[in-house]
Amino acid sequence: MSGLKTESFISELKTFLSSSPTPYHAVENVAEILSSQGFKQLSENEAWSLEAGGRYFVIRNGSTIAAFITPQDKSSGAAIRMAGAHTDSPCLKVKPHAEIKRHGYFQVGVDLYGGVLLNPWYDRDLSLAGRVVYRDKQRKLHKVLIDFKRAIATIPSLAIHLDREANSKRSINPQTDLPPVLMRVGEGEEVSFRSLLSAQIEKQYPDLKVDQVLDYELSFYDTQAAEVIGLQSEFLASARLDNLLSCYICLQALITSDGSQPALIVFNDHEEVGSLSAEGAQGPFLRSVLERIYGQGEVLTSVLSKSLMISADNAHGIHPNFPGKHDEKHGPLMGEGPVIKVNVNQRYATSSETSSYFKHLCDLNQLPCQYFTVRSDMACGSTIGPLTAGEIGVRTIDVGVPQFAMHSIRELASVSDVVSLYRVLKAYFVDALQLPE
Template identity: 45%
Template sequence: MKELTERYNSDLFQYLDASPTAFHAVEELASMLSARGFIELHETEPWKLLKGKRYFVTRENCSLISFILGNEDKPSDGFRIIGSHADSPGLQLKPKSMVINDPYLQLGVEIYGGPLLNTWFDRDLSLAGRVSCSDGQGNLVEHLINFQRPLLSIPSLAIHLDREANEGRAIDKQKALPPVFAQTLDVNIPEFNQIIMAQIQQQNPGSVAEKVLAFDLFCYDPQKATYLGINDEFIASGRLDNLLSCHVAATAMANCNGKHNNFFICTNHEENGSTSTTGAQGSFAQDILSRIIPEPESQQISIRNSFFISIDNAHASHPNFKETAEPDHCTVLNGGPAIKINANQRYATNSRSAAVFKLLAQKADIEVQEFVMPTGKPCGSTIGPMTAAKLGVQTIDIGVPTFAMHSIREMTGASDPYKLLRVIQTFVDSPHMQKSK
């Protein structure tokens, strides 16, 4: 199992390093699925779907659905559905980004989602995202860019100038977060849009883009994914939440036996509420299911025969803060995937869906853990409950235990991604589905 784990982690590391934003993450998934024989569809065109074929479709370059019409299944037999999200908390540039604070140039940023802001200080940061341009003929041209190299930094105020810095000082988000970008002394700095255009031309020689109209650009830490620990027992990387889950799901889809109906949705905007055309509260999943099964009653039968696994990282019990974990539900790194449970349905797990997942894990010979928050403490949520509510599909929330969730650099167990893959692979290849009544 060690060799298989290391081989999978190598692929995972490449995916993490190539995916600084949700746009890049979805582009990488699309390339991966295309290379494995999945046929790309477009929502703006009619479809002719064939039994036994594999398909994928993207929406706005930042969400993706792939599906397989199994050789041995009818659509009414239901789908094995997997869900995850491609976005991560961070800092997004404001439209008018350049801030002159002589003798320095800085970039104005807005907070995306709920990052651990203190981890963003004194890091070597880069920029990546999507840019929309005109071609000079009134046509829209879009490009993904990634500067890759360290480009920015948000310097801390020295402790000599802030003696209470270690005493829980709050971060003034407007004042403290703009990263330093350049120095203006005796340097001819081009306009920011010119810098973006130069990067487009460098990455896309011959591009017809002539003028930047708008962009979705994010700061990120370009440090590569790596092993940690004396025995390489841990993984450290940016955006483990939730690109790890995306890669596991796509890998399982790509490797599946093709006998059964499978459906994978990778959404955007989970970190800030999922309310968008590409988020889990949008229509994407329902739209695609309606095109696969146009007849309403047949679609409802299929959904009630389906099962949805929502995959999003779980909290690992922190050794320095054991009081933050429920004593009888401690989750540990390298202990296998965790079933996420909340009485108020912040997670969609119930006894039936938990039992189904435990049977899958037993079949895959993988141990599972159970995560609940201590009583009275607020609980985060996932795309699980909102998808369950919109589709009416039986759902479970699970994830790989993680330290420092929403930090610029997170940490998980080195064996856990492959353990999760083993269970999800069993799910998509399973000849038996749990029937709802």
């Protein structure tokens, strides 16, 4: 595909990654981009009046979003091109009764969200962001997003002098070893975490007056911004590449499509904890959107039987220090193109039909692709693909760019793979979608 300015694309991607520390912020940023490109926001609690070829989006819970281009003629039963990703990433979330005061330090208790790789969280400059629900002076409830945006906490390592086996036998107890340090407190000084949040709300939104913070969903995150690195500037390093990278690629592919074909993207929350929620991929959100576009009858059934879902979620690139962790013929290399993910036990939804179509689309656009399947003696992870396929009965393929350090606080991918996946998805949204017959 000609005309793509890679430097500009990657620069805007870095901004998106750095400004999306939580699923709520990610969805807010996606909605802002969609609105700027002429997509109209719909509300789930109001009737929808959809125009042929119209562009719309809808949000659930502030953390899941779907955007779509309606068909020119619903009665034709034309296939809809769908792509999905997820907005959540493994992280440390603050507990409801957060305050911990020990030996003159103020800390907060944290829970592990998803399969967090814990060691990289030590000695990082951490900030805090998420959603807060508060009551105002008129006794009304409101919700607001906050982001401290600066380093307010850290989890200091224990010095090796105090644990001589730190490099060989140290384990991490998440209950006792991970509470971040926020500040020093004096003897007898009491600190209310909710009061700190009230002050942050009023600092961030000067027109708001908080009577009491009632509850919150807050995550710590690394303040180091996304960056292009490597001697030849070939790598993208950032937090939350799994899976905001796929969200951004799908988003840009949709908004730059010509609208000639019906299309949809959906970014679900809660993938990292199983997807079973009102806004997760194993919930009713996507089906409800499709039913409001096509109705609940034979038209939708016929459309889904012809359609495809591309589930985009990053893959494990072969690590040069640990090549034995991969099947020797299925270890994706960063820089060699998007990965088709295969698992015979349906941890991925890829079939010979859907993989053949994706390979064909890559060939038509002169783009590389490669395979990943886990070693036969190792357990395989999963993603939204099989769950979405099970919920709506659509043929599905799981793909993604290869990366290092999945579930770390800072992950690594290839710039060229990002561009390749964008190009194939952009072609997908305008393709005639001729699946094998």
